[in-house]
Amino acid sequence: MKHDRSWTTMSTAVLVLMLASCLEPSLGEGDGGKVDTKPNFLLFMVDDLGMGDVGCFGNTSIRTPNIDRIAKNGVKLTQHLAASAVCTPSRAAFLTGRYPIRSGMAPSGQMRVIPFLASPGGLPANETTFATILKQAGYDTALVGKWHQGVSCSNRNDFCHHPLNHGFNHFYGLPLGNVRDCGINVGTVMRTKPAEQVISIVIAITVLLLSVAFLKLYGVVYYNWRSYCNFVGLWVGLILLGFFFLRSFRTLNCVLMRNKDVVEQPFNLETLTPRFTEEAVAFLRERKDVPFLLYVAYSKVHTALATAERFRGKSQHGSYGDNVEEMDWSVGEIMKTLDELGLTENTFVYLSSDNGGHIEEVSAKGEVHGGWNGIYKGGKAQGGMEGGIRVPTVLQWPGKLPAGSQISE
The missing domain is CATH 3.40.720.10 (Alkaline Phosphatase, subunit A)
Incomplete structure (x- = not known):
């Protein structure tokens, strides 16, 4: 078969x-020297x-x-x-x-x-x-x-x-x-539409705030309000950083x-x-x-x-x-x-x-x-x-x- x-x-x-390693220079005409x-x-x-x-x-x-x-x-x-x-x-x-x-x-x-x-x-x-x-x-x-x-x-x-x-x-x-x-103005594969992005950010921040408030209310986590605000601020900053990173994809990644x-x-x-x-x-x-x-x-x-x-x-x-x-x-x-x-x-x-x-x-x-x-x-x-x-x-x-x-x- x-x-x-x-x-x-x-x-x-x-x-x-294979071609590069196997082919040897051949004899050239004229002076009898090798031609590459x-x-x-x-x-x-x-x-x-x-x-x-x-x-x-x-x-x-x-x-x-x-x-x-x-x-x-x-x-x-x-x-x-x-x-x-x-x-x-x-x-x-x-x-x-x-x-x-x-x-x-x-x-x-x-x-x-x-x-x-x-x-x-x-x-x-x-x-x-x-x-x-x-x-x-x-x-x-x-x-x-x-x-x-x-x-x-x-x-x-x-x-x-x-x-x-x-x-x-x-x-x-x-x-x-x-x-x-x-x-330019041809769509994206790295991010969703701007309106959907804003909605996603709002949902993420809301879920974060409610989760932390719930944990504090029931005594799972103990901290003062200043540390609470710092914690929330950190996560909000990271979310926004990711948002702007994706929005700036063309500038950051499309390079010659x-x-x-x-x-x-x-x-x-x-x-x-x-x-x-x-x-x-x-x-x-x-x-x-x-x-x-x-x-x-x-x-x-x-x-x-x-x-x-x-x-x-x-x-x-x-x-x-x-x-x-x-x-x-x-x-x-x-x-x-x-x-x-x-x-x-x-x-x-x-x-x-x-x-x-x-x-x-x-x-x-x-x-x-x-x-x-x-x-x-x-x-x-x-x-x-x-x-x-x-x-x-x-x-x-x-x-x-x-x-x-x-x-x-």
Whole structure:
């Protein structure tokens, strides 16, 4: 009996490591000296892109000519699976080639991703990423885009989980990620409506006062009125602090960094993808003569959805389609730079999604802001169904991978 096998994002991490360690420099022409022919690595990771959102995987109404071109010139994987149906554990697996539970990046609780910039959790410093191995092999390594693997441990300046501590020489992007709260007037996932928040605060304070008064009345607790007021004041202050923290989520968490420095807080979603593209193109031009790893991790097509003006209203699928098409444009600009620099033949290209499309994502106005997973049931955060983990994936490496082929096992 033939066994079904599936490529996973972890398989790609392992493949990168194998290629880097096994390929030796070959003899060059002319002086007989060795010419460094180590392959370059260009890895694209899209956020929440559905299996059915791409032309080469069956979509006939969203235009993705640049991703389709990679498939035409390379290999399409129809059985490629993410290691998790949400981004933080999935990306941890992608980076390390290990199941995320082995590195403590697959919590079983309700919050399965890193929620705040100040969260102490993240990818442990003792985990080995493919960037670490490539850096040790002499590669120049860069991450442009979303990290979402933590930043610091005990204080904001230790950067124990930062990309620069996991093998990347350069980082330009989002240490956390993009959520609705990072947009303007597009809703929230971190808090309820203002009226509901006020009601919740009033109820919490009322319950607190009544509880303490009851305990004092029946002699369970003994203290004077001054300590009573201090106690109540402390709890009221903590409640209000939590309220203002959630109200200030965009300012505190939606930041753009260059290496360890914050360069924009909060970031502008409309210009984010063009800036990621410019950064990636600049890296390629500057490092064209040395072996490199460029990992481009888009914040698209995760909500909040926002595009540059030139892409707005151009697709047949509203804001979501506009965002997919802008992301595809970015892929095209970076691939075009590879061609211009003569790097295409020696560059292994990989494009995938961190998990399936978010089929339940609907805006406050009722507009569908999530993707489509084709024939597969379920979506993002629904790991028990295939739509949450089967992801559209294409590979390209001219002369090494047969053009126009498909792997369906």
